[in-house]
Amino acid sequence: MLGLNKKDTGLLLIVAVLALFAPIIFNPFPSDSAMAQFNAGYPDLMQRFVIFGIFAIGYNILFGLTGYLSFGHAAFLGVGSYAAVWMFKLLSMNILPAIALSIVIAGVFAALIGYVSLRRSGIYFAILTLAFAQMSYNLAYSVLTPITNGETGLQLSLDDPRILDGAPESVGSLPYPTLLGFEMSDTYVMAAGGWQFQFSVGYYVCAVVLLLAFYLSIRIFRSPFGMMLRAVKSNQQRLNYTGVNARPYTLAAFVISGMYAGLAGGLMASMDPLAGADRMQWTASGEVVLMTILGGAGTLIGPVLGAGFIKYFENIFSKINDTILHQWFAIMPDGIEDVLVALVHPFVGKGWHLTLGILFMLVVIFLPGGLVEGGQRIAGLFRRRKTDNDGDGDTGSSTSKDPAE
Amino acid sequence: MGILEVKGVNKRFGGLQALGNINLDIAENSVHAIIGPNGAGKSTLLNCLVGKLIPDTGSVLFDGQSVLGRKPYEINQMGISRVFQTPEIFGDLTVLENMMIPCFAKRDGSFRMHAFEHSENEAEIIEHAEATLENVTMADKRHMHSASLSRGDKRRLEIAMCLAQDPKLLLLDEPTAGMARHDTNNTIDLLKRIRDELSITIVIIEHDMHVVFSLAERITVLAQGSPLVEDTPDNIKGHPKVREAYLGEAA
Numbered sequence: 001m002l003g004l005n006k007k008d009t010g011l012l013l014i015v016a017v018l019a020l021f022a023p024i025i026f027n028p029f030p031s032d033s034a035m036a037q038f039n040a041g042y043p044d045l046m047q048r049f050v051i052f053g054i055f056a057i058g059y060n061i062l063f064g065l066t067g068y069l070s071f072g073h074a075a076f077l078g079v080g081s082y083a084a085v086w087m088f089k090l091l092s093m094n095i096l097p098a099i100a101l102s103i104v105i106a107g108v109f110a111a112l113i114g115y116v117s118l119r120r121s122g123i124y125f126a127i128l129t130l131a132f133a134q135m136s137y138n139l140a141y142s143v144l145t146p147i148t149n150g151e152t153g154l155q156l157s158l159d160d161p162r163i164l165d166g167a168p169e170s171v172g173s174l175p176y177p178t179l180l181g182f183e184m185s186d187t188y189v190m191a192a193g194g195w196q197f198q199f200s201v202g203y204y205v206c207a208v209v210l211l212l213a214f215y216l217s218i219r220i221f222r223s224p225f226g227m228m229l230r231a232v233k234s235n236q237q238r239l240n241y242t243g244v245n246a247r248p249y250t251l252a253a254f255v256i257s258g259m260y261a262g263l264a265g266g267l268m269a270s271m272d273p274l275a276g277a278d279r280m281q282w283t284a285s286g287e288v289v290l291m292t293i294l295g296g297a298g299t300l301i302g303p304v305l306g307a308g309f310i311k312y313f314e315n316i317f318s319k320i321n322d323t324i325l326h327q328w329f330a331i332m333p334d335g336i337e338d339v340l341v342a343l344v345h346p347f348v349g350k351g352w353h354l355t356l357g358i359l360f361m362l363v364v365i366f367l368p369g370g371l372v373e374g375g376q377r378i379a380g381l382f383r384r385r386k387t388d389n390d391g392d393g394d395t396g397s398s399t400s401k402d403p404a405e
Numbered sequence: 406m407g408i409l410e411v412k413g414v415n416k417r418f419g420g421l422q423a424l425g426n427i428n429l430d431i432a433e434n435s436v437h438a439i440i441g442p443n444g445a446g447k448s449t450l451l452n453c454l455v456g457k458l459i460p461d462t463g464s465v466l467f468d469g470q471s472v473l474g475r476k477p478y479e480i481n482q483m484g485i486s487r488v489f490q491t492p493e494i495f496g497d498l499t500v501l502e503n504m505m506i507p508c509f510a511k512r513d514g515s516f517r518m519h520a521f522e523h524s525e526n527e528a529e530i531i532e533h534a535e536a537t538l539e540n541v542t543m544a545d546k547r548h549m550h551s552a553s554l555s556r557g558d559k560r561r562l563e564i565a566m567c568l569a570q571d572p573k574l575l576l577l578d579e580p581t582a583g584m585a586r587h588d589t590n591n592t593i594d595l596l597k598r599i600r601d602e603l604s605i606t607i608v609i610i611e612h613d614m615h616v617v618f619s620l621a622e623r624i625t626v627l628a629q630g631s632p633l634v635e636d637t638p639d640n641i642k643g644h645p646k647v648r649e650a651y652l653g654e655a656a
Contacts, residue, residue, distance in 0.1 A: 003521075003523055004523075005523075005525065219520070219521055219523075220520050222523050222524055222525070223519060223520045223521060223522055223523065223524060224505075224509050224513075224517075224519045224522060224524050224527065224530075225517075225518060225519050225520040226520070226524075227498070227502055227505065227506065227509075227524055228506065228509070230495075230497060230498060230502075231495050231498065231506050233497065234495040234496055234497040234498055235493055235494065235495050235496065237489075237493055238489075238493040238494060238495060239478075239495075239506070240476075240477045240478050240481075241455065241477050241478070241481055241486075241487050241489075241493070242478075242481060242486075242506060242507045242510050242566065242570070243478050243481035243482045243507070243510040243511070243514075243515060243570065244478055244506070244509075244510045244515055244516070245476070245478045245515035245516050248516040249516065252518060252520075
């Protein structure tokens with residue numbers, strides 16, 4: 001289907017089902033139960049899952065396939081956001097031209113940075129991209145204030161021209177980004193029993209874009225172009241002496257991943273029309289590296305998983321404070337309760353980074369292939385048990401293991 | 406005039422004269438061996454032929470065109486394939502994918518943005534890759550991860566990757582270095598078959614005399630960066646200068 005083989009079609013369908021039913025799947029607990037704080041099915045967070053998923057999918061095309069570790073991809077995300085907000089200010093609140101411009105601008109920006117940075121590889125490449133991203137960040141903060149509005153961040157205002165939209169309908173309130181007449185913040189709340197499911201326009205726009213982005217990434221992974229990129233990672237010397245010029249391949253991968261980042265930035269601005277320099281900071285670049293590695297670099301679904309995982313921790317774990325802990329351990333005797341709360345305290349709330357850091361270390365040490373490898377191992381255990389039962393131990397363990405699975 | 410002409414090539418590294426006035430004329434479809442003791446400049450010479458190093462003076466003409474100043478991938482596209490001393494293959498890829506890459510490079514040139522075709526639909530490429538694998542008797546291993554191949558099979562795969570490009574000139578840098586006797590003999594047999602069945606010019610750099618004398622039609626002996634003698638294997642065997650270079654004056 002769609003030029004994919006059976007396995008990839010299956011993967012795409014799984015992602016499609018997950019994305020379409022996310023408001024239900026991520027909302028497993030009734031809204032008045034004690035567990036409701038673990039629900040992730042509200043539009044704001046789901047949009048973040050999806051947008052960072054797109055960002056990580058794109059990053060994976062560069063890092064997962066060619067092995068070039070870029071440490072400055074947040075710059076493209078930031079540039080995309082600025083481009084989108086400017087489009088909202090000048091042209092129209094329709095998100096399509098805004099997103100189109102963010103992709104184009106991020107692509108041009110990536111071509112410039114990539115052209116220079118890709119002259120080096122390994123750690124030098126990482127440092128060059130980091131330097132460019134930090135330069136962009138600092139410029140956005142200071143010199144480029146007329147474009148970026150510096151510290152305050154770029155925002156909509158009532159006197160923006162918005163050539164296509166004309167005068168705002170209701171004076172005194174800022175317009176919302178729209179698509180085909182729907183506002184991104186429109187949400188339909190469905191109450192079913194104790195559950196409240198929120199279906200928002202913005203989320204579904206993001207989800208559809210994610211599916212397109214994911215589909216495109218599968219096509220790239222399975223194409224001869226993708227094979228060349230994996231060859232770059234595997235042995236650049238051999239590739240060179242096989243008549244292939246690695247530079248344009250890596251540059252193309254860099255630009256494609258930059259455009260994905262721009263797309264993510266544009267979507268982010270479409271959901272919430274403001275853009276700040278913080279989005280370009282190096283910690284944001286580091287985050288996408290973490291997402292990709294945590295999920296499984298070079299795998300198709302890994303980056304999406306990693307993005308969801310990290311964003312879930314950031315938003316859910318960080319909300320667990322001492323009061324909530326005391327509620328949890330309320331059944332314990334007082335002394336033990338205090339000890340338990342004191343023990344757990346550093347790992348939740350503001351300490352969520354600690355939990356994430358420990359998990360990241362565990363994954364990297366025990367599952368170098370990321371969460372995807374974990375999944376494969378579990379699936380492998382089941383498969384082995386099954387074949388052992390069939391009395392067929394020899395299933396050719398040395399045969400094909402698709403490296404880009 | 407041969408397919409590869411090396412004229413007056415000099416290369417200096419600081420105070421060391423690595424190559425001194427090398428002249429070579431390699432006839433089309435011949436097997437030419439370059440031998441010499443350690444430090445004779447064999448690998449330096451080879452690196453000058455493939456674009457890794459640029460000689461200080463002199464010219465290198467392949468098929469009438471200069472290769473000097475061209476990038477390794479450009480020289481490969483001219484028709485020169487190279488086998489490394491330690492097998493250089495794409496370890497993360499399967500054997501078949503390893504074979505497909507040179508086929509793509511041959512068909513598409515040094516860069517093509519073919520990001521939307523499916524690799525599995527490239528029937529011609531796969532067919533050619535599999536036929537070449539068959540030719541080196543590795544077809545049964547085509548779905549293996551190439552990093553898990555034995556040393557001998559890696560070498561065989563590397564040679565097959567070069568053959569898949571149908572090169573005019575095949576350069577081999579100590580193709581049997583570090584191999585067990587059994588693998589060495591297999592490699593010799595393979596190279597003999599290539600020599601006899603395909604019309605490819607082969608230049609081989611080798612330490613192992615057994616390999617050299619079973620394959621080569623002409624031999625050039627290098628010593629301290631200069632060509633000592635060039636002759637047929639039979640004449641080289643008893644040549645006093647060669648003995649001297651290898652074993653010292655007393656022998």
